[in-house]
Amino acid sequence: MWSDCEPLWSGGWLRDARPVPSPNFGPRPMGMAVTLAVIHSISLPPGEYGGTEIEQLFTNQLDWDAHPYFDQIRGMEVSSHFVIRRDGELLQFVSVDDRAWHAGRSSWRGRDNCNDYSVGIELEGLEDHPFEAAQYARLGTLLRTLATHYPISQVAGHEHIAPGRKKDPGCAFDWRQLQTLTTWPDQFFPWGQTQV
Secondary structure (H helix, E strand, O other), X not given: XXXXXXXXXXXXXXXXXXXXXXXXXXXXXXXXXXXXXEEEEEOOOOOOOOOOHHHHHHOOOOOOOOOHHHHHHOOOOOOOOEEEOOOOOEEEOOOOOEEXXXXXXXXXXXXXXXXXXXXXXXXXXXXXXXXXXXXXXXXXXXXXXXXXXXXXXXXXXXXXXXXXXEOOOOOOOOHHHHXXXXXXXXHHOHHHOOOO
């Protein structure tokens, strides 16, 4: 863990997050600014919380035979920059300076390949299960912290950047609560501008 004497950011790693380095990342395109935060939801197995399976998936250590559901995702190599657990614990898997593998085929406001210019944030949860107050609080703080170091000017869900293919964070996610916590204007959020 980092000490309070260390800088808040070091090489794209946030001091306040527990580092769990993933091998699933690559370089961003040269000169590409991080302008988009993509909100996801994940639980492994679906609807089960508190285990180590998310960490195992993002570090290529998941036992594919440990649960029948894992057959559906067998062999996947994915990652996100951050995960926020149900209790608000913040984990970081990839430096924000690097390109995590969270968005897949995607487009937002006329720009394709969202992985190139976004930070991926996973909330432990399901699309139709309410998220915890501790998760919203941590997410609001994380977004404000990111925006002090990176030119974040847009926030969208996986469902917005990959419509028809993805549904997360889903109907249970309270976007207006997130806006209140960040104090960011409408244009930062999915309803603030029509997608081109």
